Amino acid sequence: NAGVMQNPRHLVRRRGQEARLRCSPMKGHSHVYWYRQLPEEGLKFMVYLQKENIIDESGMPKERFSAEFPKEGPSILRIQQVVRGDSAAYFCASSRDLGTGSNQPQHFGDGTRLSIL
Amino acid sequence: QKEVEQNSGPLSVPEGAIASLNCTYSDRGSQSFFWYRQYSGKSPELIMSIYSNGDKEDGRFTAQLNKASQYVSLLIRDSQPSDSATYLCAACSNTGGFKTIFGAGTRLFVKA
Numbered sequence: 001n002a003g004v005m006q007n008p009r010h011l012v013r014r015r016g017q018e019a020r021l022r023c024s025p026m027k028g029h030s031h032v033y034w035y036r037q038l039p040e041e042g043l044k045f046m047v048y049l050q051k052e053n054i055i056d057e058s059g060m061p062k063e064r065f066s067a068e069f070p071k072e073g074p075s076i077l078r079i080q081q082v083v084r085g086d087s088a089a090y091f092c093a094s095s096r097d098l099g100t101g102s103n104q105p106q107h108f109g110d111g112t113r114l115s116i117l
Numbered sequence: 118q119k120e121v122e123q124n125s126g127p128l129s130v131p132e133g134a135i136a137s138l139n140c141t142y143s144d145r146g147s148q149s150f151f152w153y154r155q156y157s158g159k160s161p162e163l164i165m166s167i168y169s170n171g172d173k174e175d176g177r178f179t180a181q182l183n184k185a186s187q188y189v190s191l192l193i194r195d196s197q198p199s200d201s202a203t204y205l206c207a208a209c210s211n212t213g214g215f216k217t218i219f220g221a222g223t224r225l226f227v228k229a
Contacts, residue, residue, distance in 0.1 A: 033217075042221030043161070043205065056216060091160055103149035103209040106217060108160040 002027050004094050004109035012115045013082050021077040021112045025094030032075040033093045087116045119144040121208050123220035131228050136193040138223050140206030147208040150182055152191045155203045196227045
C-alpha cells in the first residue's frame with residue numbers, strides 16, 4: 001500500500017494517560033501535516049513537519065501536545081495526560097517536496113479515532 | 118487571518134442534476150486550489166486540483182477558478198446518490214510557508 005499509513009485506527013485511553021498516534025507518509029513525500037476533526041465539523045490544522053523539523057505548529061495546543069518527524073521512522077503525534085475533550089479523529093496528510101510554482105496537494109491517511117474514557 | 122469560506126449546506130439536488138459547490142478565499146497570494154470529498158466517518162479524498170484561471174474538467178467534475186474574484190467552484194454533472202458527501206475546498210499560498218487552508222466543507226445530498 002503506497003498511501004499514507006496511520007496507526008492505530010482506533011485508540012482508547014483513560015483520562016490522564018498518554019496517546020501516541022503514528023503516521024507514515026506516502027513514498028516520496030517528505031512533508032507531513034496533522035489535523036484534528038470533531039464529528040460534523042471541519043478539519044482543524046495542528047502542525048506541519050518536514051524531516052526532523054517543525055515548520056508550523058500554530059494550530060497545536062501549547063500544553064500536552066507534541067509532534068515529531070524523525071529522520072528514520074514515522075511521524076508521531078503525542079498527547080500527554082489526555083482529557084475527554086481530546087476525543088476526536090486525527091488525520092495525517094503528506095505531500096511531495098514543495099518547489100517553486102504550483103503547490104503539491106496533500107494526501108490523507110485513514111485517520112486515528114481517539115476515544116477518552 | 119487567511120480564510121477559506123464555504124456554505125455549510127446541506128445542498129440537496131436530485132439525481133442526474135448538476136451540483137454546484139462554491140468557495141471563496143481571502144489570501145490573494147493563494148496559487149493552488151484543491152477539492153476534497155469526505156464521506157461520513159472517512160478521510161478526505163483529493164478529487165480535483167486547479168492552479169490557473171478558467172475551467173478544468175475531469176470526468177463528471179469541473180473545477181472553476183477566478184483569481185480576480187478569489188472564487189473557486191466545483192460542478193458535479195449527472196449527480197449520483199454516491200456523490201453524497203462533504204466537499205472540502207482548500208487553498209495553498211506560497212507566502213507563510215506553503216500553508217494549506219481548508220474550508221469547513223459543504224454537505225451535498227443527492228436524492229435518488
